[in-house]
Amino acid sequence: AYVEPTVPGEGQRPPDVTGVVYRNGQAQHEQSDMRYHHWFDGDGMMHAYRFDGQSVTHRARMIETEKYQREQEAGHALVQGFGTALPELERPRSADSLNTANISVLRHNGELLALWEGGSAYRLDPETLETLGLKTWNAEPAGAPFGAHPRVDRDGTLWNFGYAASFGAILLYRISPNGQVLETGVIPAPETPMVHDFVITERHLVLILAPFRYEQSREGAFLDKFAWRGEEAGRALIIDKNDLSSIREIETPPLWIFHYANAHEDADGRIIMQAPVYDTPAVMTETFREIMRGNEVEAGGARFMSLTLDPARGRFDADEITGLHNCEVPRIDGRLQGIRHRYSYAMQSSRRSLGQGFDRVNRIDHDTGQIQSYQYGESEMAEEHLFVPRPGSSEEGDGWLLGTSLDVARGQSRLNVFHAAAVGDGPIARMPLGFAIPLGLHGNFYD
Numbered sequence: 001a002y003v004e005p006t007v008p009g010e011g012q013r014p015p016d017v018t019g020v021v022y023r024n025g026q027a028q029h030e031q032s033d034m035r036y037h038h039w040f041d042g043d044g045m046m047h048a049y050r051f052d053g054q055s056v057t058h059r060a061r062m063i064e065t066e067k068y069q070r071e072q073e074a075g076h077a078l079v080q081g082f083g084t085a086l087p088e089l090e091r092p093r094s095a096d097s098l099n100t101a102n103i104s105v106l107r108h109n110g111e112l113l114a115l116w117e118g119g120s121a122y123r124l125d126p127e128t129l130e131t132l133g134l135k136t137w138n139a140e141p142a143g144a145p146f147g148a149h150p151r152v153d154r155d156g157t158l159w160n161f162g163y164a165a166s167f168g169a170i171l172l173y174r175i176s177p178n179g180q181v182l183e184t185g186v187i188p189a190p191e192t193p194m195v196h197d198f199v200i201t202e203r204h205l206v207l208i209l210a211p212f213r214y215e216q217s218r219e220g221a222f223l224d225k226f227a228w229r230g231e232e233a234g235r236a237l238i239i240d241k242n243d244l245s246s247i248r249e250i251e252t253p254p255l256w257i258f259h260y261a262n263a264h265e266d267a268d269g270r271i272i273m274q275a276p277v278y279d280t281p282a283v284m285t286e287t288f289r290e291i292m293r294g295n296e297v298e299a300g301g302a303r304f305m306s307l308t309l310d311p312a313r314g315r316f317d318a319d320e321i322t323g324l325h326n327c328e329v330p331r332i333d334g335r336l337q338g339i340r341h342r343y344s345y346a347m348q349s350s351r352r353s354l355g356q357g358f359d360r361v362n363r364i365d366h367d368t369g370q371i372q373s374y375q376y377g378e379s380e381m382a383e384e385h386l387f388v389p390r391p392g393s394s395e396e397g398d399g400w401l402l403g404t405s406l407d408v409a410r411g412q413s414r415l416n417v418f419h420a421a422a423v424g425d426g427p428i429a430r431m432p433l434g435f436a437i438p439l440g441l442h443g444n445f446y447d
């Protein structure tokens with residue numbers, strides 16, 4: 001039997017925070033004498049930090065995907081990864097044969113789901129984190145890709161997409177709060193671009209397709225089959241929520257986006273989005289491989305930008321949000337999904353090498369342009385921070401930020417709590433685990 005250890009606290013833990021932070025990410029980057037070539041290839045590990053108002057406990061468990069189980073039994077790696085292809089490794093039979101379920105997490109209709117990029121979600125027990133098997137929404141999209149960044153609408157509707165590169169298509173999902181698939185859509189996409197995230201507004205879904213295209217004939221791992229065509233334009237797809245076959249397109253410059261903060265439509269029908277924007281996907285195709293080799297890579301990260309789509313004029317514009325370079329994983333108050341929000345929270349690196357991780361958390365006020373920041377210590381690397389609203393309050397920004405960090409010098413990870421409105425004052429509570437956990441990707445809080 002596994003006993004969840006209580007995490008000791010330094011400072012004042014907010015008693016109003018009651019719920020669970022689930023965090024997912026890559027672990028086990030080495031198997032036998034082989035080290036994966038890409039940071040994204042580590043097998044998924046789910047964490048649960050439980051707040052009961054008095055104490056915090058931590059539990060973690062490897063996600064037992066088909067790939068993980070086969071390789072545990074064999075005692076060594078068997079299957080090519082997202083970014084690792086060696087002659088002795090099997091070519092994947094399907095997307096789910098290399099599915100590591102290591103990117104994100106969703107709690108929906110009582111189920112806890114570990115999400116990946118190009119295959120099925122995995123079901124986990126919300127209490128024990130035991131892996132229960134692949135999630136099948138219904139017979140029609142069984143085994144189809146279900147992306148890692150679904151958007152939960154303000155009425156509880158779940159929207160998502162998945163790119164099926166080998167089939168030349170992008171799939172769309174509209175799912176009810178009780179888990180019923182209400183509608184699916186298929187967008188033909190020859191030489192399917194890689195798409196990691198999207199946004200919703202009150203009336204539309206928006207996907208920006210970069211000229212990072214799948215070429216079946218290319219050798220190597222799944223990632224290697226995508227080619228960056230910087231001389232080509234991208235395109236934005238504006239999809240009607242009430243008719244997933246109704247799609248408008250606007251040409252965009254060649255740019256790469258991992259994650260969006262939010263989007264909304266103004267009175268003139270323009271769609272305004274906020275996102276860290278890269279010139280190319282080199283951070284994924286090159287930087288994360290160099291980091292796995294232990295090499296320092298000069299920080300050339302994203303610029304936080306406001307992006308505007310004007311369907312009436314067929315126009316795309318981008319304006320930089322001052323002062324935020326080398327930033328990523330923006331989050332908002334999730335209750336404002338698809339409508340105008342005031343505050344974004346984003347991580348940033350002020351260090352010379354991206355391999356040294358994020359060391360700064362920012363609160364951006366989009367009304368005033370003010371940016372409030374907290375700088376972590378020299379030996380700390382911080383992960384994505386989540387906004388948690390104060391119970392009973394409907395005011396945007398009234399609540400806390402919860403985020404994890406790894407102190408390399410001390411060899412331990414910490415859970416940090418901030419007043420969301422006073423990020424610059426630093427954490428009001430710090431909870432050391434007493435050991436180090438691998439730096440992961442995304443999480444969510446559920447009360």
